[in-house]
Amino acid sequence: MRRRLAPIAPALVACLAACTSGGGEPSAESAAVVQPIRASVPAPTPTPTPKPTVAGPSTFVFDGELTQGGWIRGQAPGGTRTAMLGETPLILDAGGRFFAAFDRDAGPSTSLVATLGDGRQVRSPLAISKRAWNIENINAARTPGGASEAFMARRRPELARINAARSTDNAVSGWTQSFIWPVKGRISGRFGSQRIYRGEPGAYHSGLDIAPGAGAAYVAPADGVVVLAATSPFSLEGNLLIIDHGGGLNSAFLHSQRLVVGEGQRVKQGQLLGYVGATGRATGPHLHWSLEWQGARLDPLLFLPPQ
Numbered sequence: 001m002r003r004r005l006a007p008i009a010p011a012l013v014a015c016l017a018a019c020t021s022g023g024g025e026p027s028a029e030s031a032a033v034v035q036p037i038r039a040s041v042p043a044p045t046p047t048p049t050p051k052p053t054v055a056g057p058s059t060f061v062f063d064g065e066l067t068q069g070g071w072i073r074g075q076a077p078g079g080t081r082t083a084m085l086g087e088t089p090l091i092l093d094a095g096g097r098f099f100a101a102f103d104r105d106a107g108p109s110t111s112l113v114a115t116l117g118d119g120r121q122v123r124s125p126l127a128i129s130k131r132a133w134n135i136e137n138i139n140a141a142r143t144p145g146g147a148s149e150a151f152m153a154r155r156r157p158e159l160a161r162i163n164a165a166r167s168t169d170n171a172v173s174g175w176t177q178s179f180i181w182p183v184k185g186r187i188s189g190r191f192g193s194q195r196i197y198r199g200e201p202g203a204y205h206s207g208l209d210i211a212p213g214a215g216a217a218y219v220a221p222a223d224g225v226v227v228l229a230a231t232s233p234f235s236l237e238g239n240l241l242i243i244d245h246g247g248g249l250n251s252a253f254l255h256s257q258r259l260v261v262g263e264g265q266r267v268k269q270g271q272l273l274g275y276v277g278a279t280g281r282a283t284g285p286h287l288h289w290s291l292e293w294q295g296a297r298l299d300p301l302l303f304l305p306p307q
Helices: 010-020 149-166
Strands: 061-064 071-075 080-085 097-101 109-116 121-127 135-138 186-189 194-197 208-211 217-219 224-229 239-246 249-256 272-275 287-293 296-298
Touching: 097 287, 149 224, 149 239, 149 249, 224 249, 239 272, 249 272
Parallel strands: 135 194
Antiparallel strands: 061 071, 071 097, 080 109, 109 121, 186 208, 208 287, 217 272, 224 239, 239 249, 249 287, 287 296
């Protein structure tokens, strides 16, 4: 029995005729136009870029002076993200190198602590040797009374400028260098010396005093950036110069007769900075040179070769 086929719609017949004419290719007039369908395509998920891991040793490696007023330079463990000396953060360069130091009154022990990228910690305990400071006992009471309000009105802005200068950190690497003498001469005052007035301690001497004679030139002990250059004498420091050596370390030079560098200027080791004088509160011409790291006072003699 034959099955009857359904009649073909006229529109479909016309389409078939058009598609089979002219060698089987559709004509320009009869080609079907199909519009693209707009659909929501999810954005690709970005692949996080892993943070670079600094290669390095498995623990801290360092050398220096493990004593009160001393310092160390070293390399943090490989993969370190942050590092501390006790409670003080270390400034790491791109290679994981750092500078750290110990205050004049540092305790007998502390630790270097590195936190790695995976959260693990590497701890290196340090033993800090105690020093015998030059202590002078005076059988007299300290001068009573504090500074006058008139003096403090002048002093407060000076202290603010000093603190601001010492809190800056520039991208310089003077801290990596072996320091040189800014000027050579008689040592008239040593770091850490102190007077005790009938059991009451006075402030200790915070720097190294060098007395080469008035007008002697002094130079930069290491590379750095000038972060303070007093254009008029401070009440105690006189013509004061502070240089940032990077890594949290800075130098201050007091009582200058004249300065020859200005704020923001980069200086190289051995470059002329100024001339020795007796401005501010000084009993005679000398260069008072102090070093500080993250608030810790350091002994400049521990940075220097013998004269």
